[in-house]
């Protein structure tokens with residue numbers, strides 16, 4: 001038993017964006033971690049101290065971890081036998097109708113079988129985002145069935161949602177704003193709390209597993225709602241003209257409830273403001289699937305959720321609206337050379353899951369445009385999706401060479417030089433700034449989300 005010990009032995013089952021970051025960060029806090037994955041290439045890469053995903057600082061962190069404190073394996077049974085806690089961090093995609101819990105169930109069943117031979121109290125923690133009731137229902141049933149033992153008596157079960165953001169995952173994990181632990185018995189709560197003993201500066205929310213599950217969905221749904229709300233306002237600004245959604249949102253942000261003052265009276269700019277800005281829509285492995293899963297969960301419980309329905313339908317339109325901005329300047333896309341800057345769902349990650357760039361690139365290709373794209377880290381993942389239909393450049397300069405139009409889809413610092421590079425061209429290509437990264441005045445031919453340039457005094461319309 002290690003409950004009194006400062007450092008625990010932890011198995012993290014599923015070594016993707018969440019599992020690997022969780023495992024590496026827990027090891028950096030002194031716990032002994034074994035990462036488990038069914039993908040042996042990932043396991044080999046982790047043991048070779050090369051992150052199989054892009055996450056700033058992760059390679060360096062992996063290299064700093066000694067083998068006796070951090071390793072990876074495909075042998076789940078061995079990992080469970082050697083540890084006090086196992087965390088389930090496998091994917092929970094949306095299957096088109098509802099959340100797909102098959103990986104969670106498979107992991108729980110395998111862990112259950114491994115628990116059959118354990119004599120010490122082991123705690124299984126669900127870290128994956130799962131709909132309310134999953135931990136107490138499907139996960140506990142699979143663990144009990146696999147082990148022949150009783151949850152809460154022979155082993156513990158907890159739900160501990162993860163709030164890290166890709167691109168800032170290490171800092172988010174190591175400097176959390178809250179730790180949420182849902183569990184039914186004090187022994188399990190103590191064990192999970194011991195994992196996070198180093199984070200005594202932030203609130204620890206000790207609650208039921210269902211509440212913990214619901215907190216995660218509610219948090220993601222709120223942020224997705226802010227984005228779709230901002231996009232709806234941006235779409236109206238675009239249509240009515242003489243009003244820029246950026247100016248509107250700046251004025252809204254100055255409400256002291258959104259930008260409070262610090263002790264010196266200076267305004268604080270909370271990160272939530274980044275969600276209150278029009279753009280080309282949210283993507284990634286979380287917001288789209290989590291809002292869809294919660295909506296489906298509501299429908300199954302006969303609770304209509306019209307607001308979340310609207311959040312999704314607004315979001316689904318945003319990529320097409322970005323293309324409409326391009327068509328304002330370039331009505332016929334056939335034969336045009338279009339450069340796309342930013343392919344992952346946001347800057348700072350290589351994750352292409354549900355990226356708005358996917359429907360945008362597909363529509364450009366379908367319209368007969370020649371597309372060249374650049375993303376500092378997502379090129380390999382984009383190549384897997386588009387194959388040879390999409391030309392990938394190695395730099396912004398290469399991507400925009402000869403382009404008739406440039407779409408800026410994410411806000412990477414690597415794009416900062418774009419105004420200078422575009423200014424070298426005569427005539428200048430059209431720039432469609434889906435994320436409003438650049439000032440309107442940075443380019444001769446500019447279109448931006450939430451802005452109607454035909455009515456803007458700043459803009460002179462020049463046909464392509």
Ligand SMILES: NC(=O)c1ccc[n+]([C@@H]2O[C@H](COP(=O)([O-])OP(=O)(O)OC[C@H]3O[C@@H](n4cnc5c(N)ncnc54)[C@H](O)[C@@H]3O)[C@@H](O)[C@H]2O)c1
Pocket residue numbers: 013014015016017018019036037038039042089090091092103106107127128129130162163164165166285286
């Ligand atoms: N990505 C994020 O930013 C983020 C943030 C918070 C929460 N989450 C949630 O965390 C969970 C994991 O997300 P992710 O982005 O890390 O997923 P991911 O797809 O990157 O990683 C999942 C990993 O699990 C492995 N796996 C699948 N089945 C397995 C099994 N039975 N045994 C062992 N390994 C198995 C896969 O090979 C893969 O490496 C999801 O529920 C997600 O909603 C994600």
